[in-house]
Amino acid sequence: xxxxxxxxxxxxxxxxxxxxxxxxxxxxxxxxxxxxxxxxxxxxxxxxxxxxxxxxxxxxxxxxxxxxxxxxxxxxxxxxxxxxxxxxxxxxxxxxxxxxxxxxxxxxxxxxxxxxxxxxxxxxxxxxxxxxxxxxxxxxxxxxxxxxxxxxxxxxxxxxxxxxxxxxxxxxxxxxxxxxxxxxxxxxxxxxxxxxxxxxxxxxxxxxxxxxxxxxxxxxxxxxxxxxxxxxxxxxxxxxxxxxxxxxxxxxxxxxxxxxxxxxxxxxxxxxxxxxxxxxxxxxxxxxxxxxxxxxxxxxxxxxxxxxxxxxxxxxxxxxxxxxxxxxxxxxxxxxxxxxxxxxxxxxxxxxxxxxxxxxxxxxxxxxxxxxxxxxxxxxxxxxxxxxxxxxxxxxxxxx
Amino acid sequence: xxxxxxxxxxxxxxxxxxxxxxxxxxxxxxxxxxxxxxxxxxxxxxxxxxxxxxxxxxxxxxxxxxxxxxxxxxxxxxxxxxxxxxxxxxxxxxxxxxxxxxxxxxxxxxxxxxxxxxxxxxxxxxxxxxxxxxxxxxxxxxxxxxxxxxxxxxxxxxxxxxxxxxxxxxxxxxxxxxxxxxxxxxxxxxxxxxxxxxxxxxxxxxxxxxxxxxxxxxxxxxxxxxxxxxxxxxxxxxxxxxxxxxxxxxxxxxxxxxxxxxxxxxxxxxxxxxxxxxxxxxxxxxxxxxxxxxxxxxxxxxxxxxxxxxxxxxxxxxxxxxxxxxxxxxxxxxxxxxxxxxxxxxxxxxxxxxxxxxxxxxxxxxxxxxxxxxxxxxxxxxxxxxxxxxxxxxxxxxxx
Numbered sequence: 001x002x003x004x005x006x007x008x009x010x011x012x013x014x015x016x017x018x019x020x021x022x023x024x025x026x027x028x029x030x031x032x033x034x035x036x037x038x039x040x041x042x043x044x045x046x047x048x049x050x051x052x053x054x055x056x057x058x059x060x061x062x063x064x065x066x067x068x069x070x071x072x073x074x075x076x077x078x079x080x081x082x083x084x085x086x087x088x089x090x091x092x093x094x095x096x097x098x099x100x101x102x103x104x105x106x107x108x109x110x111x112x113x114x115x116x117x118x119x120x121x122x123x124x125x126x127x128x129x130x131x132x133x134x135x136x137x138x139x140x141x142x143x144x145x146x147x148x149x150x151x152x153x154x155x156x157x158x159x160x161x162x163x164x165x166x167x168x169x170x171x172x173x174x175x176x177x178x179x180x181x182x183x184x185x186x187x188x189x190x191x192x193x194x195x196x197x198x199x200x201x202x203x204x205x206x207x208x209x210x211x212x213x214x215x216x217x218x219x220x221x222x223x224x225x226x227x228x229x230x231x232x233x234x235x236x237x238x239x240x241x242x243x244x245x246x247x248x249x250x251x252x253x254x255x256x257x258x259x260x261x262x263x264x265x266x267x268x269x270x271x272x273x274x275x276x277x278x279x280x281x282x283x284x285x286x287x288x289x290x291x292x293x294x295x296x297x298x299x300x301x302x303x304x305x306x307x308x309x310x311x312x313x314x315x316x317x318x319x320x321x322x323x324x325x326x327x328x329x330x331x332x333x334x335x336x337x338x339x340x341x342x343x344x345x346x347x348x349x350x351x352x353x354x355x356x357x358x359x360x361x362x363x364x365x366x367x368x369x370x371x372x373x374x375x376x377x378x379x380x381x382x383x384x385x386x387x388x389x390x391x392x393x394x395x396x397x398x399x400x
Numbered sequence: 401x402x403x404x405x406x407x408x409x410x411x412x413x414x415x416x417x418x419x420x421x422x423x424x425x426x427x428x429x430x431x432x433x434x435x436x437x438x439x440x441x442x443x444x445x446x447x448x449x450x451x452x453x454x455x456x457x458x459x460x461x462x463x464x465x466x467x468x469x470x471x472x473x474x475x476x477x478x479x480x481x482x483x484x485x486x487x488x489x490x491x492x493x494x495x496x497x498x499x500x501x502x503x504x505x506x507x508x509x510x511x512x513x514x515x516x517x518x519x520x521x522x523x524x525x526x527x528x529x530x531x532x533x534x535x536x537x538x539x540x541x542x543x544x545x546x547x548x549x550x551x552x553x554x555x556x557x558x559x560x561x562x563x564x565x566x567x568x569x570x571x572x573x574x575x576x577x578x579x580x581x582x583x584x585x586x587x588x589x590x591x592x593x594x595x596x597x598x599x600x601x602x603x604x605x606x607x608x609x610x611x612x613x614x615x616x617x618x619x620x621x622x623x624x625x626x627x628x629x630x631x632x633x634x635x636x637x638x639x640x641x642x643x644x645x646x647x648x649x650x651x652x653x654x655x656x657x658x659x660x661x662x663x664x665x666x667x668x669x670x671x672x673x674x675x676x677x678x679x680x681x682x683x684x685x686x687x688x689x690x691x692x693x694x695x696x697x698x699x700x701x702x703x704x705x706x707x708x709x710x711x712x713x714x715x716x717x718x719x720x721x722x723x724x725x726x727x728x729x730x731x732x733x734x735x736x737x738x739x740x741x742x743x744x745x746x747x748x749x750x751x752x753x754x755x756x757x758x759x760x761x762x763x764x765x766x767x768x769x770x771x772x773x774x775x776x777x778x779x780x781x782x783x784x785x786x787x788x789x790x791x792x793x794x795x796x797x798x799x800x
Contacts, residue, residue: 067650135674250467254680274535
């Protein structure tokens with residue numbers, strides 16, 4: 001007679017909920033479904049030829065680099081290429097402050113391990129990236145949402161939240177200042193500077209997650225928080241910058257990076273020794289070869305043009321839904337954030353949309369607290385232009 | 401005037417110590433150094449041709465699988481190949497109980513997140529794999545070492561430790577039953593069964609880390625703890641099995657896997673969503689193509705023969721050091737564990753060995769408590785046969 005043991009879990013894992021967005025995946029197999037739900041880059045915009053050439057060079061020129069363990073901080077060749085990439089983005093950084101991570105998702109996981117304890121207070125945009133909410137919740141952190149508007153995080157609202165709190169009340173603030181997931185908003189320069197000043201005044205670290213910044217298809221590039229920190233008295237050393245090749249090269253590499261003040265970076269390396277020892281050296285070497293060949297610079301204009309065309313097509317189509325849906329046109333990235341008018345709930349529209357064979361993500365998944373039930377996220381990244389038209393037609397039918 | 405903020409870290413990271421073995425790396429650049437210190441597989445035994453063919457097929461036949469995100473549990477093709485590999489190893493497992501991890505190191509990290517809380521008591525072999533000690537320490541667990549001898553973990557000593565403790569006193573036991581790092585010991589069948597019985601009697605989970613089991617070069621294969629669990633009343637569902645392609649294919653893939661009871665596996669998937677989303681799909685697809693082609697089975701005999709030749713060469717040479725060093729000949733894996741005779745301390749021998757241009761790892765790094773100062777670890781994996789002879793000559797000089 002066998003008896004299954006009753007398993008005991010860490011408190012956060014006694015009854016954990018998985019990703020709400022993953023729950024939508026079951027609808028993807030419905031025949032003819034058009035999805036505005038996913039946040040995946042479109043395969044048609046992958047630089048397959050450039051990546052195949054990089055992969056061929058990597059294995060031919062450096063088979064042992066590809067196949068053997070690497071230093072936990074990353075392959076030297078890739079770190080140098082990422083340093084050069086940061087410099088091109090207006091962020092000269094010391095090599096010692098940069099480490100490779102297994103996607104920028106791992107950067108956040110390492111920072112949580114190193115910086116946070118259960119009960120620590122953490123500020124997040126409301127709404128924000130759900131995997132960050134989940135990671136912080138599982139770590140037992142106390143989340144505090146900061147209001148956002150069409151220009152991203154409201155530094156006025158943040159200043160009010162901070163007023164009267166003792167210095168150091170919040171340990172860190174997580175944000176996606178450029179083309180945020182889910183809002184698509186891009187934080188203006190004045191707010192970037194104001195945010196840095198608040199970090200200095202109230203003694204918190206800023207984690208700047210920047211996977212989308214290079215995907216700007218309208219307007220002028222803005223400096224990252226990391227690049228601006230030295231312009232704000234007291235803000236120096238208060239920004240950790242996370243980025244990734246997932247959205248500009250390919251998610252399948254799982255190559256991201258972190259730039260952090262040395263005491264933070266060193267501890268993240270120690271944490272990474274127990275987490276995965278090193279990011280796949282084979283993937284690292286392929287990425288390094290791709291960057292060293294200048295392939296990212298060559299490919300980026302076509303990639304951005306592809307996103308621009310899709311975004312414009314979606315925004316044009318959404319103009320026809322203006323009576324139902326209020327949207328903020330993004331200047332880059334992969335997402336359009338909308339709010340249903342007339343008190344309509346996104347969840348109800350979602351049920352009808354599934355019947356009409358079109359998917360989006362109801363906005364509630366992106367809120368740590370006080371969800372806005374009217375909100376929803378549309379991604380224009382995956383579908384082709386015709387599918388965008390057709391999907392919006394179906395969405396109109398769902399609203400009707 | 402700029403002022404660096406004073407960073408606040410999680411308690412475990414206020415003053416963390418890095419890997420003691422990594423500290424030895426600085427000596428590796430000494431000209432002419434022969435190293436028995438590392439645990440890296442030798443590049444000469446990588447199946448470069450087979451891996452190059454697998455990589456070429458992966459990108460040609462499934463470019464989107466390689467470049468896009470994958471399900472958190474792993475690419476279906478790889479999970480099926482790993483299921484088949486487990487079956488060949490005498491472990492039929494349900495696909496649903498198997499997930500891909502970023503090296504087996506990540507398997508342990510996920511299990512710690514899901515199963516353990518600060519203060520939880522965990523049993524480990526004394527000595528054991530240092531990255532496990534570090535991961536458990538950083539998680540705030542209370543470690544209890546179990547004595548080992550030339551046959552691995554002493555189940556008699558463990559039974560004595562458990563006697564009188566309430567059921568459930570220890571949450572889990574971590575072990576490397578086959579060709580352990582650092583001892584090279586292989587747990588005999590009777591002890592495997594005794595260990596499972598103790599887990600059932602005292603209500604703890606066993607984490608069986610098995611990166612080396614396929615590298616047996618002498619003696620008869622033994623079933624894994626995972627394979628044996630159904631033979632011991634009450635032990636079913638008490639074993640989590642971790643393994644990896646790092647030691648049999650290539651570390652550069654960072655492809656490992658976990659087999660765990662469904663409630664554990666599901667929670668580890670939720671944890672992985674916040675850790676790295678998925679293991680590099682490109683590396684996963686290459687691994688899947690390699691396994692699907694039967695390349696591992698074709699290559700394994702040459703790999704094992706390579707390790708056998710190196711181990712025999714080292715054991716033959718160590719016979720000449722018998723007056724200084726007592727060793728236990730391993731039947732597989734990469735390591736020989738030794739104890740200096742006559743009260744000599746391994747650390748002192750190490751200082752002289754560095755002067756003689758030969759490296760090993762003093763044993764203290766492998767103990768959670770009560771280090772044996774006479775102990776040391778020698779790896780025969782990396783150096784060639786001539787270098788093994790020469791290195792042992794130098795080691796003899798260091799002892800003299």
